[in-house]
Amino acid sequence: MGFKIGQKVVYPNHGIGTIEQIEPKQIGAASLPFYTLRLAANNSVVLVPVSNAAEVGLRSPITSGECEMLLKALADDFSSPANDWKDRFKDFSEKMRTGDIFEVADVLKHLTYLSHLKPLSFREQRMLERARYLVVSELAAVCRQPECNIEPRVAQALARACNKHERRPVRARAAGATAGH
Numbered sequence: 001m002g003f004k005i006g007q008k009v010v011y012p013n014h015g016i017g018t019i020e021q022i023e024p025k026q027i028g029a030a031s032l033p034f035y036t037l038r039l040a041a042n043n044s045v046v047l048v049p050v051s052n053a054a055e056v057g058l059r060s061p062i063t064s065g066e067c068e069m070l071l072k073a074l075a076d077d078f079s080s081p082a083n084d085w086k087d088r089f090k091d092f093s094e095k096m097r098t099g100d101i102f103e104v105a106d107v108l109k110h111l112t113y114l115s116h117l118k119p120l121s122f123r124e125q126r127m128l129e130r131a132r133y134l135v136v137s138e139l140a141a142v143c144r145q146p147e148c149n150i151e152p153r154v155a156q157a158l159a160r161a162c163n164k165h166e167r168r169p170v171r172a173r174a175a176g177a178t179a180g181h
Contacts, residue, residue: 003035003053003060008141011048012057012099013130015137016040022050040137057099061142070139074105074157077164081110085121092127101138107131112158113165 003009007019021036025047033050035058048056062070082088092110095103108131111124120128136154140147 002050003058008061009035009037010059010061010099010101010138011037011039011046013096013134014039014041014046015134016061016141017046020045040141041133057097059099061138062101064142067139067143070101070105070135071153071157073102074109074135074154075160075164077161077168078106078109078113080165081114085124089121089123089127092124096127096131101135104131104134108135109158109161113162116162 003019003022005019005022009017009019011017017037017039019035020038022033023036024031025034035048035050035053037046037048037058038044039046048058082091088110092107095107098104107127111120111128111131114120114124115128132154136147136150139145139154140150143150
């Protein structure tokens with residue numbers, strides 16, 4: 001899975017970046033090739049060993065066809081998250097670390113719903129903002145639209161998911177929570 005200079009990639013939990021260089025770096029006695037990645041979020045540079053790129057979760061952005069799938073997934077109903085915030089935070093942190101934008105979207109959906117019920121903890125609020133940024137920025141990059149055009153579409157999809165979840169019978173919500181997804 002080699003990336004090329006100039007290619008857009010996604011770095012888990014940081015979002016879209018561009019491969020600026022592929023250059024060898026001296027690590028002890030060995031010379032190893034590294035991707036020099038410029039992150040769009042804050043213009044910072046990250047070095048990722050080419051041999052570790054898959055383990056780190058570096059990936060190509062979703063395809064334009066997957067954009068609609070992602071928006072649809074954001075609008076779908078979901079199971080109720082764990083009640084204990086520690087369990088929930090652990091589960092959501094693992095999903096965020098996968099780098100899979102559909103997992104990140106799931107976290108966004110759950111935290112958005114919870115934020116309507118009660119104030120989120122500081123850490124959950126930060127995770128909500130990070131998840132929203134990752135989803136919006138990837139959709140904007142892939143759809144070649146400014147984030148200000150994408151944000152309302154994401155907000156509408158999330159509102160639909162929350163409405164669907166609210167309308168589910170309580171028994172179905174409880175059963176969904178035990179099903180684990």
